[in-house]
Amino acid sequence: METTELKVEMVGIHEKRLRKCLSKLKGIEKVEVDGNSQKVVVTGYAHRNKILKAVRRAGLKADFWSAQNELLNVYASSSFQNLRFNSFNFF
Numbered sequence: 313m314e315t316t317e318l319k320v321e322m323v324g325i326h327e328k329r330l331r332k333c334l335s336k337l338k339g340i341e342k343v344e345v346d347g348n349s350q351k352v353v354v355t356g357y358a359h360r361n362k363i364l365k366a367v368r369r370a371g372l373k374a375d376f377w378s379a380q381n382e383l384l385n386v387y388a389s390s391s392f393q394n395l396r397f398n399s400f401n402f403f
Contacts, residue, residue: 313341316360317377318352318367326372333370337362351377 334343339357367374
């Protein structure tokens with residue numbers, strides 16, 4: 313059994329489309345979607361290039377997950393946690 317990790321640009325509604333396109337592939341056992349980090353983990357016997365091709369055919373931008381994506385995700389989450397908004401009165 314093989315595990316394939318993908319970075320998929322998606323909004324909440326795309327998760328359903330993603331699961332539907334991956335369920336059509338033979339050999340897929342499990343699909344895990346993390347919407348916050350835009351990471352999809354697919355477990356099964358399908359080849360990783362076929363999985364990527366199926367996601368792209370569904371109209372989603374996807375690429376294989378890399379260590380660089382992990383670092384960017386950690387940096388972005390730590391940057392936005394320290395972000396504060398001031399309240400302004402316009403009228």
